[in-house]
Amino acid sequence: MLKLLKGLSRYKGTIILIFALVFIQSLSDVYLPNLMSDIVDKGVVNSDTNYIINTGFKMILVTIIGGIVTVTASYFSSKVAMGFGRDLRNKVFEKVENFSLAEFNQIGTASLITRTTNDITQIQQVLMIMLRMMLYAPMVAIGASIMAIKKDAKLSLIILVAMPILIVSIALILKRAVPLFKSMQKNVDNLNRVLRENLIGVRVIRVFNKVEVESKRFEGASFNLCDVAIKANQTITLLMPLMMLVINISILAVVWFGGVRIENGSMQVGDLIAFIQYLAQIMFALMMLSMMFVMIPRASASATRINEILDMNQTLKDKEDALKETNMKGYVEFKNVSFSYEKDSEKVLSDISFISKPGETTAIIGGTGSGKSTLVKLIPRFFDTTEGEVLVDGVNVKDLNANYLREKIGYVPQKAILFSGSIFENLKYGKDDASIEDVEKAIEIAQAKGFVDNMENKEETIISQGGTNVSGGQKQRLSIARAIIKKPEIYIFDDSFSALDFKTDKELRKSLVDETKEATVILVAQRVSSVVDATRIIVLDEGRVVGIGTHKELLDTCDIYKEIVSSQLSKEEM
Numbered sequence: 001m002l003k004l005l006k007g008l009s010r011y012k013g014t015i016i017l018i019f020a021l022v023f024i025q026s027l028s029d030v031y032l033p034n035l036m037s038d039i040v041d042k043g044v045v046n047s048d049t050n051y052i053i054n055t056g057f058k059m060i061l062v063t064i065i066g067g068i069v070t071v072t073a074s075y076f077s078s079k080v081a082m083g084f085g086r087d088l089r090n091k092v093f094e095k096v097e098n099f100s101l102a103e104f105n106q107i108g109t110a111s112l113i114t115r116t117t118n119d120i121t122q123i124q125q126v127l128m129i130m131l132r133m134m135l136y137a138p139m140v141a142i143g144a145s146i147m148a149i150k151k152d153a154k155l156s157l158i159i160l161v162a163m164p165i166l167i168v169s170i171a172l173i174l175k176r177a178v179p180l181f182k183s184m185q186k187n188v189d190n191l192n193r194v195l196r197e198n199l200i201g202v203r204v205i206r207v208f209n210k211v212e213v214e215s216k217r218f219e220g221a222s223f224n225l226c227d228v229a230i231k232a233n234q235t236i237t238l239l240m241p242l243m244m245l246v247i248n249i250s251i252l253a254v255v256w257f258g259g260v261r262i263e264n265g266s267m268q269v270g271d272l273i274a275f276i277q278y279l280a281q282i283m284f285a286l287m288m289l290s291m292m293f294v295m296i297p298r299a300s301a302s303a304t305r306i307n308e309i310l311d312m313n314q315t316l317k318d319k320e321d322a323l324k325e326t327n328m329k330g331y332v333e334f335k336n337v338s339f340s341y342e343k344d345s346e347k348v349l350s351d352i353s354f355i356s357k358p359g360e361t362t363a364i365i366g367g368t369g370s371g372k373s374t375l376v377k378l379i380p381r382f383f384d385t386t387e388g389e390v391l392v393d394g395v396n397v398k399d400l401n402a403n404y405l406r407e408k409i410g411y412v413p414q415k416a417i418l419f420s421g422s423i424f425e426n427l428k429y430g431k432d433d434a435s436i437e438d439v440e441k442a443i444e445i446a447q448a449k450g451f452v453d454n455m456e457n458k459e460e461t462i463i464s465q466g467g468t469n470v471s472g473g474q475k476q477r478l479s480i481a482r483a484i485i486k487k488p489e490i491y492i493f494d495d496s497f498s499a500l501d502f503k504t505d506k507e508l509r510k511s512l513v514d515e516t517k518e519a520t521v522i523l524v525a526q527r528v529s530s531v532v533d534a535t536r537i538i539v540l541d542e543g544r545v546v547g548i549g550t551h552k553e554l555l556d557t558c559d560i561y562k563e564i565v566s567s568q569l570s571k572e573e574m
């Protein structure tokens with residue numbers, strides 16, 4: 001937590017101001033009972049109305065000052081806490097944006113969302129209270145103790161007895177509550193995960209009639225969180241009655257012994273009234289401190305979770321001398337590349353080597369799970385190779401600046417992703433300064449013109465969140481258009497034509513020929529018709545290259561390719 005709080009340094013001035021205000025607030029709070037006792041002992045006892053009025057005005061003045069500084073301190077502490085939360089959220093977001101897919105896998109999307117929202121809110125809340133109470137509570141406890149001793153040292157022995165009882169009870173309650181609060185965060189994570197899966201998979205859940213099963217799963221996660229939250233809060237609510245009991249018994253003792261001392265003439269009535277107020281102040285200060293101690297461990301659990309993200313070793317970080325320039329354009333080379341998703345786990349790709357030059361199309365075909373998508377993901381460096389090298393323009397992608405590398409690539413993922421916003425905005429993702437003409441041209445090449453023109457607002461039509469208001473094939477064509485508009489040196493189509501009908505697939509490939517003639521095209525496909533014209537076809541089987549060549553060559557040399565082809569084409573077509 002302390003490590004995170006270092007980020008507060010930019011608010012140093014405001015924090016000093018808050019502490020100064022809180023200092024004045026505590027002085028005014030401790031001073032008020034003293035004035036009260038003066039009114040009774042000097043004003044009421046001597047029937048001195050002037051003294052009562054003057055001191056009364058003084059009390060009003062001190063109260064007004066106290067009120068103003070309290071409100072101002074609250075205002076500034078909220079400002080600092082919210083600003084700090086905003087900075088931290090941005091920092092976490094920036095870090096996550098640069099995560100490799102492996103790091104996403106490691107923490108999980110649901111947990112990343114909880115950490116960026118709920119966990120940071122915990123820290124914000126505790127910070128706001130800390131800024132106000134960290135100084136105020138000890139100041140009031142010490143100030144009120146000194147004043148109480150000054151009023152009557154012997155009666156202060158009651159405080160000496162009550163305080164340890166209170167402190168031990170608080171400590172016992174916290175010992176039980178803190179682990180419960182820590183586990184609450186884990187349960188929030190779990191609830192988010194289940195909710196997210198349910199929202200994304202709602203159609204599948206309905207069609208498989210699993211609504212009830214999923215409701216139960218959600219209920220389970222929800223009840224778990226509820227149980228822990230109830231237990232934690234039940235434990236904490238014990239604090240209040242317990243403290244009130246100790247405070248009230250102490251007040252009773254003070255009134256009892258104070259009464260005896262007044263009768264003896266060793267104490268004045270006003271002092272007794274002030275003493276009771278000081279006692280209450282001390283006890284409430286302790287209560288505030290204990291509340292802070294409840295919140296700090298919960299926030300520190302959140303801080304640990306946030307630090308986990310901030311400290312994460314970014315495996316795909318750019319080297320300091322990463323290149324931002326190359327002599328060649330659009331060359332892709334795999335040199336004995338092997339890859340496994342996790343250390344020591346089975347290889348998903350083994351010993352892959354090939355070269356693809358501008359003007360050439362390299363198609364990758366193979367059964368499901370044979371490693372096709374994994375292979376193309378190594379080119380924009382979503383992952384690093386386990387063995388061997390991936391070279392772009394003759395340079396190992398590890399030595400290239402990531403932005404520079406990705407600027408060269410137009411990547412169309414297997415699962416088309418569109419963002420909420422207009423079609424125009426979505427396509428401009430490929431090129432910031434794209435004109436409407438650029439967009440229209442890209443739409444035409446991607447065979448999307450037909451359906452875009454039929455939409456009421458054409459390119460200005462709004463795509464809803466997750467692209468749910470366009471069909472799978474339309475989404476694919478728009479994401480192809482987004483890559484085309486970029487005019488990249490390297491096109492990567494990861495099974496990007498799978499949702500298109502044969503006719504559109506054919507027309508799209510035809511129109512792409514012209515557009516991509518100076519670029520390198522790497523194309524993953526399941527359909528033979530999509531790969532027959534490729535310069536070279538790589539046949540993958542369980543991560544290994546079992547054939548490489550043109551359609552004709554492979555028909556003669558590669559049995560697996562022959563099998564794939566014969567399952568899709570008639571003898572005449574072959």
Ligand SMILES: Nc1ncnc2c1ncn2[C@@H]1O[C@H](COP(=O)(O)OP(=O)(O)OP(=O)(O)O)[C@@H](O)[C@H]1O
Pocket residue numbers: 105341348366367368369370371372373374375414
């Ligand atoms: N993020 C990941 N973490 C761990 N393993 C993965 C991950 N992604 C894929 N794999 C595994 O890697 C292997 C190859 O997957 P890949 O997606 O590259 O296959 P593919 O040939 O593209 O399949 P498909 O044609 O079905 O899309 C599979 O066995 C898969 O289980």
